[in-house]
Amino acid sequence: MATFAEVVIRPWQPDDDDAVWAVLQEGSHSNINSTFLLCLKKPVLRALGIVVILIGLANGLSTLALVPCFICGIGVIYALSVVSSYVYLYSSTLSDIKDIQQTYISNPDNHFWVAECDNEVVGTIAIVKRYDPDIDAYSSTNIDDLGSVLRQKKIAWLRRMVVRNKFRGMGIAKCLLNESLEFCKRRDYHGVFLITTEVHHAARSLYSNVGFELIAIKPYKYLKGLVIIKTYEFFLSL
Template structure:
């Protein structure tokens, strides 16, 4: 267990007449189980999105219709053709899940293996959670870009996730604003992040907050 101390208390609160209030605060070790579960559930949401995207690709349509048709013409069996189609769908679903599973394992074995060590031991990095009714419902991290020539110039926003039951409450925006304020306070010139073209809601959020699309999204 790391013995580092987080820097400077920073607490943001929001209250709604219809929903329970939430606050954004620095990560604590007691949050770990919540954060890992939130991260894992958030990453898992991308697999169905990727699967639906793959199904719309022209090559996939050719495969799904042409493969069973070829089996039908060769064997004369509708049952075998149907089995071929179902098998292809299962394989495509596994294919869609594979990169996200690999990403989850990579992250949980790297920077999120010890959040205190990687994010809270240095003045130029941090990790925050959004808390509502004593539960962690959102998270985001920030690390300097891993390039000695850019150190203290660019800060990377990482692992922005909000629990599905607590979305559309402004939590994601509040977390991003927290990172932007942190970057300004620490003297960073830019905040950058990576996301995929399939994460439509995330892209819309970042663009609404002034990020521009480049090799990385940059604000």
């Protein structure tokens, strides 16, 4: 068990379920604005905006007349960002959280931790054994001999790293990460794999700082492709 200031990193307990869900829910909702701003910066939306302006002007509409169209368009994009957050929370993506005991605790190679501050759960992280990685997807990586490492059965998948908004910037995420990596070493894992997104700038920086290397960038489609976010896959050899 590790401590950081007034924060304690401890194993998940059955009565933590509601608190864990609240942390994950807040984490998802906190990404809505970032996702919205990210979507606004997408080249395809900029191009679409230019096309709308040109069509409107060609049909004799004034710039002022086009303003309501842009406001509606921005509203739709924000609504899609909100819906994406709820889809993430209530789809099969978080099915593992419905039974943490079975997914993470019953197998000694898996685990789930919470960060607790003043008896309040403020963060989470989990490790689960990863099976059958897609070796070919990483053939171009510059990590030495990554293919042979990934072919080992003992690869950990780091998941559910979340810290509540008001507790960010205190080093809790790093403490959670260190605890999970120490566990992986004790369980004789050969390496740790994780996926994050372009929305999570601070997380990507943290992973890079502790030695994770970027091995792939892939598009992830929400709502049948209406919202597309880049995912970043990282790997750390142990």
